[in-house]
Amino acid sequence: MRGAGLARRRATTVTAVTAALAVGLSGTAWAAAARPGASGLGDAYYPSYGNGGYDVGHYKLDVSYDPASDLVTGKATITAKATQDLSRFDLDFGLHAQSVTVNGHAARTRTDDLELVVTPRKAIKNGASMTVVVVYAGVPSSVTADGYSPWIRTDDGAVAVGEPQISSWWFPGNDHPRDKATYDIKVTVPAGLEALSNGKLVSHGSTAGKEVWSWSESRPMATYLAYFAVGQFDITQSSTASGLPVITAVASNGGSEGTYAAADLARTGEVIDWHARHWGPYPFNITGGVAPAADFGFALENQTRPVYTRGFWRSGPNIYVVVHEQAHQWYGDSVSVDQWKDIWLNEGFASFAEWAWSEEHGDGTGAELLQAYYDGIPASDPFWQTKIGDPGKDHEFTGAVYDRGAMTLQALRQRIGDPAFWQLMRNWPRQHKYGNGSIPQFIALAERLTGEDLGGFFDAWLYSSTKPAATPENGFPAAMAGAAAARAGGSRAEVPRSKAKIDAVHRVLLAQAQGR
Ligand SMILES: [Zn+2]
Numbered sequence: 001m002r003g004a005g006l007a008r009r010r011a012t013t014v015t016a017v018t019a020a021l022a023v024g025l026s027g028t029a030w031a032a033a034a035r036p037g038a039s040g041l042g043d044a045y046y047p048s049y050g051n052g053g054y055d056v057g058h059y060k061l062d063v064s065y066d067p068a069s070d071l072v073t074g075k076a077t078i079t080a081k082a083t084q085d086l087s088r089f090d091l092d093f094g095l096h097a098q099s100v101t102v103n104g105h106a107a108r109t110r111t112d113d114l115e116l117v118v119t120p121r122k123a124i125k126n127g128a129s130m131t132v133v134v135v136y137a138g139v140p141s142s143v144t145a146d147g148y149s150p151w152i153r154t155d156d157g158a159v160a161v162g163e164p165q166i167s168s169w170w171f172p173g174n175d176h177p178r179d180k181a182t183y184d185i186k187v188t189v190p191a192g193l194e195a196l197s198n199g200k201l202v203s204h205g206s207t208a209g210k211e212v213w214s215w216s217e218s219r220p221m222a223t224y225l226a227y228f229a230v231g232q233f234d235i236t237q238s239s240t241a242s243g244l245p246v247i248t249a250v251a252s253n254g255g256s257e258g259t260y261a262a263a264d265l266a267r268t269g270e271v272i273d274w275h276a277r278h279w280g281p282y283p284f285n286i287t288g289g290v291a292p293a294a295d296f297g298f299a300l301e302n303q304t305r306p307v308y309t310r311g312f313w314r315s316g317p318n319i320y321v322v323v324h325e326q327a328h329q330w331y332g333d334s335v336s337v338d339q340w341k342d343i344w345l346n347e348g349f350a351s352f353a354e355w356a357w358s359e360e361h362g363d364g365t366g367a368e369l370l371q372a373y374y375d376g377i378p379a380s381d382p383f384w385q386t387k388i389g390d391p392g393k394d395h396e397f398t399g400a401v402y403d404r405g406a407m408t409l410q411a412l413r414q415r416i417g418d419p420a421f422w423q424l425m426r427n428w429p430r431q432h433k434y435g436n437g438s439i440p441q442f443i444a445l446a447e448r449l450t451g452e453d454l455g456g457f458f459d460a461w462l463y464s465s466t467k468p469a470a471t472p473e474n475g476f477p478a479a480m481a482g483a484a485a486a487r488a489g490g491s492r493a494e495v496p497r498s499k500a501k502i503d504a505v506h507r508v509l510l511a512q513a514q515g516r
Helices: 029-033 255-265 268-279 319-327 344-360 366-376 399-416 418-431 439-450 455-462 478-488 498-515
Strands: 013-015 054-066 071-082 086-092 096-102 108-112 115-119 129-138 152-154 157-159 181-190 194-197 200-207 210-221 228-231 233-239 245-251 287-291 335-337 435-437
Touching (some): 054 228, 096 108, 096 115, 181 194, 194 233, 245 255, 245 268, 255 287, 255 319, 268 319, 268 344, 319 344, 319 498, 344 366, 344 439, 366 498, 399 418, 399 439, 399 455, 439 455
Parallel strands (some): 245 287, 335 435
Antiparallel strands (some): 013 108, 071 129, 096 129, 108 115, 152 157, 157 228, 200 210, 233 245
């Protein structure tokens, strides 16, 4: 949603934390050969995102947030392992680092846009673990990159939710889905406010006019999925039929939208159990959802506990947005993109999950939805110009990635048949659990499973800027292709009931993407 050419936020500064910084390098050969880690992970769209030279295992975040001033103060304890002999490394970060230590020793730092460049007193040997402690403060709404800040203030708090970037606005880290880690997130807020985050609620207590909320996510998580939401919430704890704990939160002053949101979030367990029957066991150990009383124009699949703008509930309940975000727990969160250009593996799959839900809840079948979308969008529509397998930087969240993305999976289902298709949809999250996956890997898996050459199919659906022809090769059986031809001649097929609901969800999502 935003580019890699980061705006110059402030002049580059050098902070000499210690006068003795240069004396620590030992004379061993490896230390002499140690090199700086790369300032990015080489993402095709966002080369500066993430950093090279180390791999984070755990983030322990201890942050305080004051809604009145929008001030974040924090201490991040990052446990990582060097993946090369490392003389220097970057953290992605936009707030002000007051002090940085590496393995207990003060480190030299400087900032360069959203990069915090850290030079430890001693080089870190390849494979060695390191503990980096950053004490920091800042006002995230004042930090922009490319003139844009993903930080969301609300009437009574804030929502640290964004994609592909948000973590740099509240904690330092290795901000790319390829470096996942576990998290302990402790959020201190003024008395009377709630602070939601990922995973399990470890403790909640109050002290000296403050409330302290401690959360823990014990499964690997991408940085953009870590979050907090601060405000006045009504929190509900329950469990699913299978015993999975559920924590949902709806803004206390949510009005009628809050009422509808609460009704849909109360079905979270039902939705999770439904997904598990289709895609395989739920990959995490708690679930839930958060609906702040704020219009930020989208929902995000935050791991274990998605966050939803209230705009989804303007005209009543709409379970499809919950189905979409919870599908991402398999497709997006447990299996994350290898690079941001693989976004179809997230959005196309979560959108197809809405179609599958529709089919099993009497709202219209996948085949009917494919026909309705295919017939409803003429070949001349710019919709078809997006190559959803590589939509381009800043175009990851355009409509075609969602709708053509879902069409692609339904067409694949019709091309390879139900048994192979559902097997494929389960194998993918099982094989890449807690890791990453790329579109070429998915195509290879589909071809291995079916023994078919699907290159022409995926070229037509993912990599062409034209409307795929309604041929058997592209997933339209002869009968369907004939029906499409007949409709092109003027007759009309019935539009499935779910289409308006799905379109309503995607309209909210896309309005936000276009607003950037
Ligand atoms: Zn999505």
